[in-house]
Structure formats: C-alpha cells, structure tokens
Amino acid sequence: MTRTMASIGTKWKPIIIYTIGKRTIRFGQIYALMGIISKKVLTEQLKELVEDGIISREKFDELPPRVEYTLTPKGIDLLRILNMLTIWNDKHNPEPAQK
Amino acid sequence: MTRTMASIGTKWKPIIIYTIGKRTIRFGQIYALMGIISKKVLTEQLKELVEDGIISREKFDELPPRVEYTLTPKGIDLLRILNMLTIWNDKHNPEPAQK
Numbered sequence: 001m002t003r004t005m006a007s008i009g010t011k012w013k014p015i016i017i018y019t020i021g022k023r024t025i026r027f028g029q030i031y032a033l034m035g036i037i038s039k040k041v042l043t044e045q046l047k048e049l050v051e052d053g054i055i056s057r058e059k060f061d062e063l064p065p066r067v068e069y070t071l072t073p074k075g076i077d078l079l080r081i082l083n084m085l086t087i088w089n090d091k092h093n094p095e096p097a098q099k
Numbered sequence: 100m101t102r103t104m105a106s107i108g109t110k111w112k113p114i115i116i117y118t119i120g121k122r123t124i125r126f127g128q129i130y131a132l133m134g135i136i137s138k139k140v141l142t143e144q145l146k147e148l149v150e151d152g153i154i155s156r157e158k159f160d161e162l163p164p165r166v167e168y169t170l171t172p173k174g175i176d177l178l179r180i181l182n183m184l185t186i187w188n189d190k191h192n193p194e195p196a197q198k
Contacts, residue, residue, distance in 0.1 A: 008184070053191070074191045081183045085107070088180055092152070092173045 012045045024070045111144045123169045
C-alpha cells in the first residue's frame, strides 16, 4: 500500500486523472475545470503523471503550439477505481441538501 | 472527486486503513507495522479517521489502559477499494525482481 500511495499519493493526482476522464483535453481546460490548483503545481503533476505512464502528452507543431493530454490504458484502469472512491464517498459522506 | 480526496486525501490514511485491515489492533501494533510514521502524526490521523467514522476506537479501563481500533463498515467498504488500488499498482508498477 505504501508503494501504491507513493505512485498516486498526492491529493492532486486523483483529481487531475478524474478531471481528464475519458477525453482528450488541453492544459488550459484542465486548469479551468479544476480551478483550485496553481499552474506551476498542475504542470509538475502532469509531468509526473506522464512519467508514470498514467497519461500521455501529445504536442502539435502549430502556432500557437497545441498540447493535449489523454489517459493511457493504465490511467483508465485507475480512473475506474477512482470512480468507485467517489461512489463510496457519496454513499458515506452525502453532500448536505442545498437550502 | 475533490470532496473524496479531502476525506481520504492524505497519503497516510489509506496506509493506516490498509494496516488495520480486517482485525482489531492497538496503537503500538499499527505504529510498529507501519514503521514510517511518527507517533504524533499517527495519533492525529487515527483521531480524524475516528471522527470520519472510518475506524472505531474502544478504550478498556485496565492498567495500563488498553485502546483498540477496528474498521467500521464504512472503513471496510473503503478497504475493498484500496485493495483494488494495490492490485492496480502491482499490475502496472511491478516491483523490480530481487537480485
């Protein structure tokens, strides 16, 4: 378990993986969708996730340059488990009803 | 997902839950089994896990006093998902063969 948490340990990585989901998405979209992370931290976390083989990064030589991120099969596998975590959380920690 | 990570976000909690597993266990045993956490941090994390209803704490009025921790049904539910995470990690990040 210690090794597992080391590879996905920071609280950001699960949220980034969940935000990317099953689509192909750009840095700016991830940043906007998350809204709670700095560009510096997001850049570092994305770099680590690429190094860990959880997401793939594709750069298009255009002007301005376009970079897109997609979950790898390994990432999709992890997303499935992260989805179970949110179901667990919704079941056990339901959001208070909106007044 | 952000709420989910907030409730189980620190890297310690999953490891503590995994260490307790399906048994009833004392502070000293958790501390010894984990070996990589300070007593102060373990005490704080256990307190939060009790407050979150993930583990239960039972104190026995003996000399010396005995305190035991057990996963609640909510904790057992989470343990099941954490087990999937370790399976995912072993599948995708196999430990290098011992030389």
